[in-house]
Amino acid sequence: MTNKDKPVSRLTSMLNRLKFTAPHPGRIQAAPLMRWRSRGDASCLEPIRHSREIRLEDLLCIERQKAALQSNTEQFINDYPANNVLLWGPRGTGKSSLVKAVFSEYRGQGLRLVEVTRDNLTDLHDICDELSRFTGKFIIFCDDLSFDVNDPSYKTLKVLLDGSVSDIPDNILIYATSNRRHLLPEYRSENLEARNIDGEIHHGESVEEKLSLSERFGIWLSFHPFNxxxxxxxxxxxxxxxxxxxxxxxxxxxxxxxxxxxxxxxxxxxxxxxxxxxxxxxxxxxx
CATH class of the missing domain: 1.10.8 (Helicase, Ruva Protein; domain 3)
Known part of the structure; x- marks a missing residue:
């Protein structure tokens, strides 16, 4: 090998080490905790090997929220009707921890968790198609969501929750957390669009658009600052x-x-x- 060829060889070796390959389906089937990972044009489910377990009994002062999410999750894993859930409120009040604790509580009964970041929400249809191939119950966990109105991931989530010809498979629910109740920024000027019609207040188009996503979650769980x-x-x-x-x-x-x-x-x-x-x-x- 000539000196001229050595840089090319090193680059080829580096690219081979970085090559993005999907885990074997058997690893996915056995993994209780996963993430959807993208690199370039390739995406796949990837098992998460290390995570900190959170127990329900360690989450204090949110008893109402715990009871509601536990009940919905128990309905889901027992093949009864259940809802997608939006957990919203200030940072640090236990939203994400509650989702993780519920997963820890019910993973022994076949519940599995798939973490999907906001940047990968445009892949939601592909993720659901992939998960529908496996047995078990899956929670798609979308943490700390917030969008701009023209964000393509916002529109993907909105359509998937309610509005697409293709429905979410029966073995999948979506649990999302956000600091914003309606997931989108709210502006004072938007209140000026409201109209009084026969004594009833009708929101303007901007507000209606923002309500349209959060309303597609069947359950809203509000969290509040601790005293x-x-x-x-x-x-x-x-x-x-x-x-x-x-x-x-x-x-x-x-x-x-x-x-x-x-x-x-x-x-x-x-x-x-x-x-x-x-x-x-x-x-x-x-x-």
């Missing part, structure tokens, strides 16, 4: 789970509140992060 006592309850729960012996609870309480102040939020995520930091330092000092 101070709820935040502290969550923080102390995670400290207990970490095996930390709490001596001066007032000191821990003040530290947790200071943590929330610096983070600018009393979210469940912030409480868990505080507990992880405090527990790590406490356990390290005991060595």
């Amino acid at each position: 101070q006592e709820q935040y502290l309850q969550i923080a102390f729960h995670w400290l207990d789970r970490a095996g930390v012996t709490i001596g001066d609870s007032d000191q821990v309480r003040q530290a947790a509140l200071q943590w929330a102040l610096e983070k600018g939020t009393r979210s469940g995520r912030s409480a868990a992060q505080f507990a992880r930091d405090w527990a790590g330092k406490a356990l390290l000092s005991e060595q």
